[in-house]
Every structure is written in structure tokens, then in C-alpha cells.
Amino acid sequence: xxxxxxxxxxxxxxxxxxxxxxxxxxxxxxxxxxxxxxxxxxxxxxxxxxxxxxxxxxxxxxxxxxxxxxxxxxxxxxxxxxxxxxxxxxxxxxxxxxxxxxxxxxxxxxxxxxxxxxxxxxxxxxxxxxxxxxxxxxxxxxxxxxxxxxxxxxxxxxxxxxxxxxxxxxxxxxxxxxxxxxxxxxxxxxxxxxxxxxxxxxxxxxxxxxxxxxxxxxxxxxxxxxxxxxxxxxxxxxxxxxxxxxxxxxxxxxxxxxxxxxxxxxxxxxxxxxxxxxxxxxxxxxxxxxxxxxxxxxxxxxxxxxxxxxxxxxxxxxxxxxxxxxxxxxxxx
Amino acid sequence: xxxxxxxxxxxxxxxxxxxxxxxxxxxxxxxxxxxxxxxxxxxxxxxxxxxxxxxxxxxxxxxxxxxxxxxxxxxxxxxxxxxxxxxxxxxxxxxxxxxxxxxxxxxxxxxxxxxxxxxxxxxxxxxxxxxxxxxxxxxxxxxxxxxxxxxxxxxxxxxxxxxxxxxxxxxxxxxxxxxxxxxxxxxxxxxxxxxxxxxxxxxxxxxxxxxxxxxxxxxxxxxxxxxxxxxxxxxxxxxxxxxxxxxxxxxxxxxxxxxxxxxxxxxxxxxxxxxxxxxxxxxxxxxxxxxxxxxxxxxxxxxxxxxxxxxxxxxxxxxxxxxxxxxxxxxxx
DNA sequence: CTGAAAGCGCTTACAG
DNA sequence: CTGAAAGCGCTTACAG
Numbered sequence: 204x205x206x207x208x209x210x211x212x213x214x215x216x217x218x219x220x221x222x223x224x225x226x227x228x229x230x231x232x233x234x235x236x237x238x239x240x241x242x243x244x245x246x247x248x249x250x251x252x253x254x255x256x257x258x259x260x261x262x263x264x265x266x267x268x269x270x271x272x273x274x275x276x277x278x279x280x281x282x283x284x285x286x287x288x289x290x291x292x293x294x295x296x297x298x299x300x301x302x303x304x305x306x307x308x309x310x311x312x313x314x315x316x317x318x319x320x321x322x323x324x325x326x327x328x329x330x331x332x333x334x335x336x337x338x339x340x341x342x343x344x345x346x347x348x349x350x351x352x353x354x355x356x357x358x359x360x361x362x363x364x365x366x367x368x369x370x371x372x373x374x375x376x377x378x379x380x381x382x383x384x385x386x387x388x389x390x391x392x393x394x395x396x397x398x399x400x401x402x403x404x405x406x407x408x409x410x411x412x413x414x415x416x417x418x419x420x421x422x423x424x425x426x427x428x429x430x431x432x433x434x435x436x437x438x439x440x441x442x443x444x445x446x447x448x449x450x451x452x453x454x455x456x457x458x459x460x461x462x463x464x465x466x467x468x469x470x471x472x473x474x475x476x477x478x479x480x481x482x483x484x485x486x487x488x489x490x491x492x493x494x495x496x497x498x499x500x501x502x503x504x505x506x507x508x509x510x511x512x513x514x515x516x517x518x519x520x521x522x523x524x525x526x527x528x529x530x531x532x533x534x535x536x
Numbered sequence: 537x538x539x540x541x542x543x544x545x546x547x548x549x550x551x552x553x554x555x556x557x558x559x560x561x562x563x564x565x566x567x568x569x570x571x572x573x574x575x576x577x578x579x580x581x582x583x584x585x586x587x588x589x590x591x592x593x594x595x596x597x598x599x600x601x602x603x604x605x606x607x608x609x610x611x612x613x614x615x616x617x618x619x620x621x622x623x624x625x626x627x628x629x630x631x632x633x634x635x636x637x638x639x640x641x642x643x644x645x646x647x648x649x650x651x652x653x654x655x656x657x658x659x660x661x662x663x664x665x666x667x668x669x670x671x672x673x674x675x676x677x678x679x680x681x682x683x684x685x686x687x688x689x690x691x692x693x694x695x696x697x698x699x700x701x702x703x704x705x706x707x708x709x710x711x712x713x714x715x716x717x718x719x720x721x722x723x724x725x726x727x728x729x730x731x732x733x734x735x736x737x738x739x740x741x742x743x744x745x746x747x748x749x750x751x752x753x754x755x756x757x758x759x760x761x762x763x764x765x766x767x768x769x770x771x772x773x774x775x776x777x778x779x780x781x782x783x784x785x786x787x788x789x790x791x792x793x794x795x796x797x798x799x800x801x802x803x804x805x806x807x808x809x810x811x812x813x814x815x816x817x818x819x820x821x822x823x824x825x826x827x828x829x830x831x832x833x834x835x836x837x838x839x840x841x842x843x844x845x846x847x848x849x850x851x852x853x854x855x856x857x858x859x860x861x862x863x864x865x866x867x868x869x
Numbered sequence: 870c871t872g873a874a875a876g877c878g879c880t881t882a883c884a885g
Numbered sequence: 886c887t888g889a890a891a892g893c894g895c896t897t898a899c900a901g
Contacts, residue, residue: 212880223879223889224887224889227880228887258595265893265894294640294641306623306627306638306639323589454816545896557897589893593894594895595876596876596894
């Protein structure tokens with residue numbers, strides 16, 4: 204144990220023969236204070252390794268210096284590396300500005316965990332990492348009047364949101380498949396309730412429209428969650444002579460690949476495969492998998508930076524649309 | 537916006553014509569208080585949806601009602617579903633007792649993020665999710681004198697620790713391979729610096745010892761991190777006529793499987809494969825992969841429960857060793 | 870059983 | 886430029 208008497212601002216004031224006010228000002232840099240006095244205090248602080256009690260500071264300012272990070276709790280999702288990588292970027296940015304991250308796993312149909320951290324005054328702002336078309340969390344946060352930003356788009360323009368351009372990304376990927384002369388392209392994705400999936404679907408349809416072709420509705424599968432569903436879908440697609448399968452996340456893609464492997468269907472020989480967001484889930488696959496890449500850590504950083512600006516009352520750009528990169532690889536060669 | 541005037545204990549006292557002390561007692565249940573008075577206060581609180589300011593409460597008690605969750609920041613690790621599942625269990629348990637979880641991603645060689653949350657008084661206790669043989673975090677937390685528990689074992693008996701029995705698990709798995717008459721079994725694992733990997737190695741050696749055979753040192757590979765290393769290792773193992781490969785995590789296993797696939801080596805026909813902790817990384821693999829399963833969410837729950845007991849000053853059992861299950865599947869048939 | 874008062878460790882008008 | 890004092894919203898001896 205180190206000497207445990209937890210130095211306070213009062214101790215320092217007494218020791219130095221100044222007032223607590225003065226010490227406080229020296230630390231915060233706010234308010235007029237003499238150069239010499241400031242230096243004296245700062246030196247003392249450094250020497251004695253004084254750490255202000257952030258809780259007390261927070262109480263006085265009605266702040267917590269915490270931000271809430273909400274991640275979706277549904278099983279399939281929680282294991283996607285996406286959220287961990289977001290968290291990495293957020294954590295890094297937050298800690299640079301002396302904020303900490305309170306994590307809250309919330310179920311799609313129950314936002315009580317989110318409610319708790321805001322009504323208990325545990326956070327100064329919130330980052331939502333996935334948006335629903337009908338989003339109870341968004342509605343709640345708006346009503347509560349607490350600063351928040353969403354990772355992922357919302358229909359609501361009043362909401363500060365940061366997203367990658369999933370629509371363009373999916374359009375471009377689809378276009379490049381169409382350009383190869385493939386026209387029986389299937390799309391498999393998760394819950395339609397998520398904005399991101401909706402955008403990707405939009406991009407897929409955009410590409411078909413631009414090419415003057417009609418996408419076949421029977422080749423679009425949404426709300427797919429489980430491996431078994433994928434198996435059945437791939438089976439029926441093969442019967443229809445599908446040429447290419449685009450999946451909306453790497454989990455679905457690995458299900459597709461497994462099914463194809465089991466049936467000894469060659470990729471890309473007989474069927475081409477492409478996916479979104481290449482994570483470690485597919486990193487070592489053979490053949491390598493064509494996919495759309497996003498800088499998820501940067502996404503987290505941007506979201507966090509924006510939220511902190513809002514909390515500090517600075518101006519922020521309300522919407523940001525980040526880029527993407529398409530990596531064409533063996534699976535669509 | 538809802539009516540925003542954030543009810544305080546003072547408002548309630550005034551409204552009800554009692555003292556703040558009384559209101560406080562009614563809420564906390566501590567201290568003598570008349571039945572009627574208590575009910576009156578409680579009713580008012582319920583009706584007006586009063587939420588105590590946890591920060592203020594914390595300041596008065598020098599508590600934060602936060603626990604710190606430390607997860608390792610190295611790239612390869614952070615994507616393992618293990619930590620997310622831990623987090624799920626911890627978050628669930630914490631929120632039941634009105635605690636929240638502050639997350640801190642710390643790099644193996646830099647514990648400053650951990651230091652920050654404890655010196656800033658942001659947490660009442662800490663959970664470490666992976667232990668090193670030489671663990672700077674453990675050393676620091678001991679010195680700081682803050683309650684903490686580790687998920688994963690430590691050599692240090694004074695540390696409260698919760699773990700699955702990795703040693704027995706690995707021994708048993710290895711034994712069952714040996715019992716099949718396989719004796720050229722390879723072991724591939726991550727950093728030796730982690731206690732968990734050390735334990736697994738121990739179990740592997742135990743099994744050989746019990747069987748009276750000698751494990752071949754050239755078949756044990758530790759400190760393996762990247763996919764390319766795995767490729768090289770598998771290549772050399774094949775030349776030596778290896779019969780079975782056991783990997784210490786699902787990431788390494790998927791690398792092994794990819795390499796084998798690429799070389800068109802049949803599993804389990806020519807080489808058998810088994811792994812630890814079956815996560816979604818391997819969930820849909822064909823053939824299905826033999827592996828050791830742990831209830832990671834329970835691990836998180838137990839760790840959290842224990843930490844909260846320590847914080848509340850209750851008695852706890854200092855060490856807990858949780859079980860495991862071995863699922864023999866197609867890959868070792 | 871109940872309350873006045875001091876205190877947790879800061880910040881911030883206000884006055885000088 | 887500096888300080889005394891009130892305040893953030895709670896808790897908790899102490900006294901009655």
C-alpha cells in the first residue's frame with residue numbers, strides 16, 4: 204500500500220498557505236491567478252502526485268466524465284468483432300480527454316439498462332452502436348435530453364450520426380459483380396429492423412437499377428439469423444443456378460462458405476462469394492474473400508470525439524459519412 | 537423533454553414536511569424510522585419517479601458504484617468472443633445490484649489506463665480478464681489496495697481468482713486422443729506469458745505422463761500469434777506425419793483448418809483436430825470441431841458476484857475453479 | 870423515532 | 886490577483 208491519505212485540495216491549500224479556490228484555479232486553469240502562485244501549486248501537485256477526485260469534481264459540475272456505450276445484446280450480434288473494434292476506438296479517444304466508458308449491453312426489446320445509466324446520472328452522454336428503423340433508445344435519449352450520437356444512420360436528421368456509406372458500398376460491390384457478367388446475384392442479410400441492413404439492401408437495388416436489370420426478389424433474403432437458415436437458403440439458391448452470393452456480415456458469410464464446402468461447390472469456380480466488413484472471422488479463409496472494409500476503429504474515434512464536443516458544448520457537424528474500401532479477392536475472381 | 541427539475545432528497549423532505557435525514561433513511565433502509573413515515577416517503581418517491589443521484593451518494597460514501605473491467609488490448613485477443621461473453625455475464629450481474637461497468641482496454645506493456653480509473657476514484661473494484669505469469673496489473677492493484685478479482689488463475693494465493701480448470705480440461709482432452717491410439721499429437725498455443733496457456737500446456741504434459749509416453753517437444757508450439765506462423769507449423773507437422781492437432785483457441789484452430797483445407801488434407805481422415813472454447817468462430821465448421829466448452833458467461837457472473845461481495849465487505853471464497861465439458865465431434869472421430 | 874449539522878472533495882459566483 | 890462562502894445531493898454520527 205502506498206501512503207493512503209488521499210491528498211485533497213484542502214490539504215494542499217493548507218500546506219501552501221493559500222485558499223482552496225486558488226488551488227482549484229491553478230489546476231483547472233480557469234479564472235485569473237498569479238503566475239507564481241500557479242507554478243507553486245502545480246509544482247506541489249506534481250511532487251506529491253496529487254489526483255483530484257473526479258467524483259467530487261463531477262458533483263460540483265453535475266458531470267461524471269463518463270460516456271455510456273450501448274451495444275446490442277442479441278447473441279448473434281454480440282460476438283461480431285465490429286463492436287469490440289468500435290470500443291477500442293472509443294476507449295482510446297475517451298481516455299485521451301480523461302473520460303471513461305461505461306458499457307451497457309441492451310436488448311432490442313428492453314432499454315431498461317440504458318435508462319438506468321442515464322436516470323442514475325452515471326454518464327454525460329451516450330453512444331449507440333447500432334440503430335434500428337424504429338429505435339426505442341434513440342427516442343428515449345431524445346426525450347431525456349442527454350447528448351448522444353449514433354454509430355449508424357437514423358432517419359431522424361435531428362440526431363447526430365456517424366456512419367460508413369453502406370449504401371454506396373453495397374451498390375459498388377454489386378455493380379462490380381454485375382460488370383463481370385454475373386446476373387444471378389443473391390443477397391443474404393440479418394434483421395431488416397436495422398438501418399444498416401436496410402441501407403445495404405438499398406445499395407443492392409440501386410446497382411440493379413443502374414444496370415437496367417431487374418433484381419429477382421426471390422434472391423434476396425433478409426432477417427436471416429441462424430446457420431441452419433443459411434443452409435436451407437443456399438440449397439435452394441443452388442437449385443436456381445445462382446452465380447454469386449453477397450452476405451451482409453462475416454458470420455453469415457462463414458455459414459455460406461461452410462454450406463458450399465459441405466456440398467463440394469467450388470468457390471469461385473461455381474459460385475462467387477462476397478461479404479461485408481472483413482474481420483478475423485474470415486481473415487484466413489481459402490480462397491480469400493472479397494469484401495468491403497470499413498475502418499471501424501476510426502468510426503469509434505469519430506463518434507467519441509463528436510460526443511465529447513457536444514458534451515463540452517462545442518459545435519459539431521451533425522452528420523458524417525465515412526468511406527469504405529472494396530477488396531476484390533479470390534472468391535470473386 | 538420530461539420535467540427536468542431533477543427531484544432531490546431536499547425537495548422531497550420539504551414537500552413531505554420531514555427532514556432529509558428521514559428521507560434518506562427511508563430510501564436506504566438503514567437507521568430506525570417509523571413504519572408510517574417510511575411508507576409515506578416511499579410512496580411519494582414511487583409516484584414521482586424519484587432517482588437518487590448516485591454520484592452524490594457515492595461522494596458521501598466514497599463509493600462510485602462502478603466496477604472496472606479490464607480487457608487485454610492486443611489485436612489478436614480483443615476479437616475473441618471470450619471477452620464479450622465475460623462482459624455479458626458481468627454486466628448482467630452488476631446491473632442487478634445497481635452497479636455499472638467501466639471498461640478499460642489495457643495493453644500488456646502499459647497499465648496507465650488501469651491506473652487512471654483507480655487513481656481517479658472511478659471504480660470501487662476491478663475485474664481482470666486475463667492473467668499473465670508476471671502481471672503488472674495484479675501487482676499494481678495489490679499495492680493500490682483496491683478490491684479486485686481475476687478471471688484466470690494467478691500463482692499468487694492472496695489474489696481472489698476465478699477460473700475454469702484448464703489444466704484438467706486439456707489433460708482430459710489429450711488423454712482421450714491418446715486413448716484412441718494416436719500418439720503423434722501436436723499442441724499449438726498463444727503467448728506463454730498467459731497463465732491460461734501455461735495451464736493448458738501443463739494438462740497436455742500431464743496426459744502424456746499418465747500414459748507413460750513421452751511428449752515430443754518438437755510437437756509443442758507456443759507463442760504462436762499469426763496465421764502465417766500456423767501455416768508454417770502445420771506444414772512441418774505434416775511432414776513428420778502428425779496425427780492430431782490440438783489448438784489453444786478457436787482463432788488458431790481456424791488457421792489450422794484453413795491450412796489443411798488448402799493442402800487438401802482430410803479432417804479427420806488424415807489429421808484430427810481439437811480446440812478450446814467453441815465460439816461462433818468455429819460454430820458452423822464442417823466437419824464439426826471437437827472442443828472444450830466453458831460457460832464463459834457464468835464465469836463473468838461469478839467473478840462479478842465475488843467482487844461485489846468484497847466491495848460490500850462480505851466474506852468470499854478466495855478461489856473458485858469452474859468446470860468444463862468436452863464435446864467430441866466429427867473432427868476427431 | 871426524528872432532525873440539525875457537519876462532511877464527502879470539489880467549483881464558482883461574489884466581493885474585495 | 887485572491888479568498889470566504891455557498892453549493893452540488895447525498896450520508897451519518899450525534900443529540901434529543
